[in-house]
Amino acid sequence: MxxxxxxxxxxxxxxxxxxxxxILGHWLVTGNIHDFNPKILIGVVLxxxxxxxxxxxxxxxxxxxxxxxxxxxxxxxxxxxxxAFFVCGMLYGFTGNLCRxxxxxxxxxxxxxxxxxxxxxxxxxxxxxxxxGNLPTALVYGAGELGSAMARLSGKxxxxxxxxxxxxxxxxxxxxxxxxxxxxxSIKDLKSIFSxxxxxxLIIAVTGISPDKVHKAATEAKNAGVExxxxxxxxxxxxxxxxxxxxxxxxxxxxxxxxxxxxxPLFDMLDGKTVLVTGAGGSIGSEICRxxxxxxxxxxxxxxxxxxxxxxxxxxxxxxxxxxxxxVVPVVCDIRNAEKVQRILDQYKPDLIFHAAAxxxxxxxxxxxxEAVTTNICGSYNVFSAxxxxxxxxxxxxxxxxxVNPTNVMGCTKRVVEMMASALNSPKTEFCCVRxxxxxxxxxxxxxxxxxEIKAGHPITVTDRRIIRYFMAIPEAVSLVFRxxxxxxxxxxxxxxxxxxxxxxxxxxxxxxxxxxxxxxxKVIGLRPGEKLYEELLADKDNTIPTEADKIFKARVLxxxxxxxxxxxxxxxxxxxxPQEVEPLLRSLVPxxxxxxxxxxESG
Numbered sequence: 001m002x003x004x005x006x007x008x009x010x011x012x013x014x015x016x017x018x019x020x021x022x023i024l025g026h027w028l029v030t031g032n033i034h035d036f037n038p039k040i041l042i043g044v045v046l047x048x049x050x051x052x053x054x055x056x057x058x059x060x061x062x063x064x065x066x067x068x069x070x071x072x073x074x075x076x077x078x079x080x081x082x083x084a085f086f087v088c089g090m091l092y093g094f095t096g097n098l099c100r101x102x103x104x105x106x107x108x109x110x111x112x113x114x115x116x117x118x119x120x121x122x123x124x125x126x127x128x129x130x131x132x133g134n135l136p137t138a139l140v141y142g143a144g145e146l147g148s149a150m151a152r153l154s155g156k157x158x159x160x161x162x163x164x165x166x167x168x169x170x171x172x173x174x175x176x177x178x179x180x181x182x183x184x185x186s187i188k189d190l191k192s193i194f195s196x197x198x199x200x201x202l203i204i205a206v207t208g209i210s211p212d213k214v215h216k217a218a219t220e221a222k223n224a225g226v227e228x229x230x231x232x233x234x235x236x237x238x239x240x241x242x243x244x245x246x247x248x249x250x251x252x253x254x255x256x257x258x259x260x261x262x263x264x265p266l267f268d269m270l271d272g273k274t275v276l277v278t279g280a281g282g283s284i285g286s287e288i289c290r291x292x293x294x295x296x297x298x299x300x301x302x303x304x305x306x307x308x309x310x311x312x313x314x315x316x317x318x319x320x321x322x323x324x325x326x327x328v329v330p331v332v333c334d335i336r337n338a339e340k341v342q343r344i345l346d347q348y349k350p351d352l353i354f355h356a357a358a359x360x361x362x363x364x365x366x367x368x369x370x371e372a373v374t375t376n377i378c379g380s381y382n383v384f385s386a387x388x389x390x391x392x393x394x395x396x397x398x399x400x401x402x403x404v405n406p407t408n409v410m411g412c413t414k415r416v417v418e419m420m421a422s423a424l425n426s427p428k429t430e431f432c433c434v435r436x437x438x439x440x441x442x443x444x445x446x447x448x449x450x451x452x453e454i455k456a457g458h459p460i461t462v463t464d465r466r467i468i469r470y471f472m473a474i475p476e477a478v479s480l481v482f483r484x485x486x487x488x489x490x491x492x493x494x495x496x497x498x499x500x501x502x503x504x505x506x507x508x509x510x511x512x513x514x515x516x517x518x519x520x521x522x523k524v525i526g527l528r529p530g531e532k533l534y535e536e537l538l539a540d541k542d543n544t545i546p547t548e549a550d551k552i553f554k555a556r557v558l559x560x561x562x563x564x565x566x567x568x569x570x571x572x573x574x575x576x577x578x579p580q581e582v583e584p585l586l587r588s589l590v591p592x593x594x595x596x597x598x599x600x601x602e603s604g
Contacts, residue, residue, distance in 0.1 A: 011049060017112040018048045025105030030097050044084055044102065048109060051080045077113070081106025135162040136200035139226075141187065141217055143168040143178050146205040146231055151179040161201055167193065169206075187217055194224035203245055204230040204252075211510075214252050218514040228514075250447045251440045253510050254471055254502060261479050261549070263295075265486040269352070270295035276350040277302060278335055278383055279357030281309025283439065284398055287478045288354050289317060293328075301348050302330040304357070335379035338386070345390040354481075355383055356398040358414065365410040366529040369582035373574055376413035381420055381571045388429045396485045397421050397433040399493070401470070401535050404435070404543075405592050408530025412586045412593045419589070422491045423562035430490030434481045435555065437470035437498045437535055446504070447471075450511050457519035460508045463527045467505070468534055470498035484552045495544055497551040501534075530595070561589050 022044055081103065088099045138154075138161035140147045147166055153159035166183040167190065168174070173183045184193050190202075202221040204214065214230075221228045229245040230252055275292055279285040280302035286309070292300055300317075304310040314323055314330040324330055329348070333340050335357050358376050359365055365372040380397070387395050399418055402411030421431035440447060446469075453460050472480075477496065484494040505522065512520050527533070544553035562570070574585065586593050 011053070013116060014052060014113055015045055015049055017116055018045050018109045021108035021112045022102075022105030025103075025108050026097075026101035029101040029104055044105065047080050047084060048077065051077065052113075077106070077110045081109070135160065137162050137164045137198065138201040138203050138229075139165045139167065139184075139193065139197075139199040140181075140203045140205050141167050142205035143170075143173050143176075143183050144206070146207070148178050150203065150205060151181045154181075155179055161203065163203075165193070165197065165199065187213060190217065190220040191224075194220065194226060199224075199226050201227050201229055204228065204248070207231070211253050214248070215510050215514065218248055218253075222514060248514070250451060250511055250515075251473060253507065253514065254440065261483045266482050267295050269482070269486050270297050272296065272298050273351040274299040274348060275301070275352045275354065276345070276348065277354045277356060278304070279355075279398075280304045280330070281306045281313050282356060283474060284478065285354075285356040286313045286316075287474045288356060288481070289313065291475070291478050291482065293317060297327070299326070299348065300328050301344070301350060302328065303333050303335075303344065304330075305332065305334045307332050335383055336374055338382040341382045342386040342389065345386045345392065349390060351393050353383065353387055353392055353395045354398065355380065355395060357383075358398070358417075360400070360410060362402070362408045362410050362530045363528045365413075366408060368579070369409040370577050370579050372409050372413045373577050373582055373585070376410070377416050377420070378571050378575055380417045381567065384420060384424050384431065385568070388424060388426070392429055394430045394432070394485070395421070396481065396488075397431065398481065399433045399435040401435055401437040401495075401498070405594065406590065407532055407594050409582060409586065409595075410530070412590050412595075415590050415593075416586070418493055418557070419560040419562055420567060422493075422557075422560040423564050423567060425491040427490070430488075432485060432488035432490065433493045434484045434488070434496065435493060436472060436477050436480070436496040438472070439474045439477050440471050450508055451515060454511060454515050454517075454520045457517070459521050459523035460512065461523050461525050462505050462508055463525055463531060464533060465505045465524055466503075466533055467527075467531075468501040468503050470501055470535060472496070472498055480551060483549050484547075487547050487549055487552060488554075493555040493557050494547075495553050495555050497553065558592075 019041060022041055084102045084106065085099055088102050138150075140150055140163055143166040147163075147168075150159055150161075151163045151166075154161060154163040163181050166173075166178060166181055167185055167187060168183055169186050171186070174185055176183050184197075202217060204217060206213075218228045228248045230248050232244060232246055270292055275297050277285050277288050277292070277300070280289050281304035285302075285304070289300060289302055302310055302314055302317075304313075310330045310332060311323060314328055317328050318325055331344055333344060335341055357379065359372050384395060397417060400411060400414050402408065403415040403418060404411075406412040406415055418433045421433055425431045438446075450460050480496050484496065488494050505524075508522050512522070543556050545556065547554055577585065583595055587595070
C-alpha cells in the first residue's frame with residue numbers, strides 16, 4: 001500500500017512538472033502563453049504519463065539507480081516527444097510555433113523529470129550524511145570494486161562505517177574521487193595520511209593482498225591508534241551477498257591465495273550418497289562434514305570418540321535445531337573397537353568414508369608411542385577392514401606431510417596407514433590417501449597458541465629461529481581433499497601444493513607487531529622431540545606427478561611392505577605393544593624412518 005501511494009505521489013509530481021515544462025516551452029518559442037491550446041497540453045501530458053507508466057519507470061528505486069532512470073527516460077520520453085512533434089506537424093504544419101513549442105516542451109519535460117529525481121537523491125544523501133555523522137570514520141585500502149561498494153553503501157547509510165578516504169596502489173587513481181570519496185595515496189603514504197587526517201578504522205578491501213602489505217598496513221594503523229578490519233576471503237563469506245568486514249587475524253598475515261575448485265565432480269561423488277566421516281569432531285573432520293552437506297548427501301554419519309565435539313558439531317550442522325536427524329547422524333565410537341566399527345558400517349552401509357580420525361600431536365606421540373600405534377595403525381585397520389566387508393566403494397584417508405621421510409612416531413604411523421590402504425585396495429573398495437601440511441587454526445596448532453601467549457603478555461615460544469612450515473586454510477584444504485578424491489585411483493597417494501613456506505620466527509614477530517601491547521617477546525626453546533626444522537615440500541617435482549587439477553599431485557611412493565592376507569595377524573600382534581617396542585617395529589616397516597635425526601642432520 002505504501003509503494004502504491006508513493007507511485008501516485010510521483011506520478012502527480014511528474015504531471016505537474018511536464019505541464020509546466022510544456023507551458024514554459026511554448027513561452028520560450030512564442031513569447032506568450034495566452035494562445036496555448038489547453039487540449040493539446042492535456043493530450044501531451046497524458047501521453048507522457050502513459051509512456052512512463054508503461055515503461056516501468058515508477059518501479060525503479062530512485063535511491064539505488066541513476067543510469068537506469070536516464071535510460072528509461074530516453075527510451076520512452078524521446079519517442080513520445082518525436083511522435084507529438086510529427087502529429088502536430090501533420091495537423092498544423094512543421095514550420096508553425098506549435099511544433100516548435102511541443103519540441104521545446106519535450107526537452108524541458110525530460111530535464112524536469114530527471115532533475116526532480118536528482119533532487120530527491122540529493123535529499124536522501126543529505127539525510128544519510130546527517131544520520132552517519134556519529135558513525136566511525138574509515139580509510140579504505142583498495143578503491144576497486146569492493147572499496148567502491150563500501151563508499152556507495154556508506155553514502156546511503158547502509159554501512160556501519162563512514163568512508164572518508166581511500167588509499168590504493170594504482171597511482172592513476174591518486175587524487176581522484178570514488179563516490180565523492182578522495183583517493184589520498186598509496187600504502188606508502190599511510191603514515192602521513194594518519195598524521196594529517198583523523199580515522200577510526202582502516203579497512204583492507206583488496207583480494208589476494210600479500211602478507212607483507214597486510215603487515216605494513218596493520219603496523220602503521222596500530223602505531224596511529226587506528227583499528228584494522230578486513231574483508232573476508234571468498235571461502236569465508238559462504239555465499240553472502242553484502243559487503244562485510246571482520247577483525248584482522250593471524251591467517252591474514254600468511255597471505256594464502258584463494259583457490260576455486262570445479263564443483264561438478266564433487267556433486268558426482270557425493271550427491272545422493274551415504275558418507276561416513278571418522279574423527280568428525282576434529283578440525284578437519286568437522287569441516288569435511290560441513291562441506292559435504294553442500295553436495296546433497298543422502299545421509300552423513302559423524303563418527304568420533306569425543307562426545308562433546310560430536311554433539312556440538314551435529315548441532316551446528318543442523319542449525320541448532322536438533323542434535324541429529326535422518327540426514328545427520330552422530331555416532332559415538334572408538335575406532336579401536338573393531339566390533340563396533342563393523343556394526344556401524346553394516347548398519348548404515350556408507351558409499352564413501354573420509355577417514356580423518358588420528359592422533360596428530362608430535363611431542364605427545366613421542367611420549368606415548370604405543371597410543372599412536374594402537375589408534376593410528378590398529379584403529380585405521382579396523383575402519384579399512386570393516387569398509388571392505390560392508391562394501392564401501394571408496395575410502396579417502398587424511399594423511400600428513402609428516403609421513404614423508406618421517407622423523408617422528410606420529411608421521412611414521414601415518415606412513416604405515418598409507419601402506420595398509422595400498423595393500424587393501426581392490427576394485428570393489430578403493431583406498432586413496434591425501435597428504436597435506438599444517439592447517440590454519442586447527443585445534444592445538446601453533447598459531448592460535450601464539451595469539452593466546454600475546455594476549456596473556458607471555459613470550460611467544462618458538463623452537464628454532466630457522467624453523468619453517470607450510471600452512472593452508474581448513475576450508476581450502478578440505479575442498480582440495482574432495483577434488484583429489486575425485487581424481488585419485490585406488491592405491492594412490494595424492495599430495496596438495498601447500499604454497500610458499502613460512503618462517504615461523506619472522507611470522508611470530510609480525511604477530512607481535514600487529515597484536516602485541518609491548519609485553520611479549522620471542523623465546524627460542526629448542527626443537528621438540530621428533531620435530532623437523534624443515535617439513536618436506538609435498539609438491540616437489542622429483543617426487544610427484546602432476547594431475548588434471550592445479551595444486552593436486554600424485555606422489556611417487558615405495559611399494560607397500562604389507563600383504564592383505566597377513567595384515568590381520570600383524571594388527572593382532574601389535575594391539576598390546578609396549579612403548580619400547582614401537583621404534584624397532586616402525587623401523588622394520590618404514591626403512592626411511594629416521595627417528596633420531598631431523599632432516600638437516602641435527603639431533604631432535
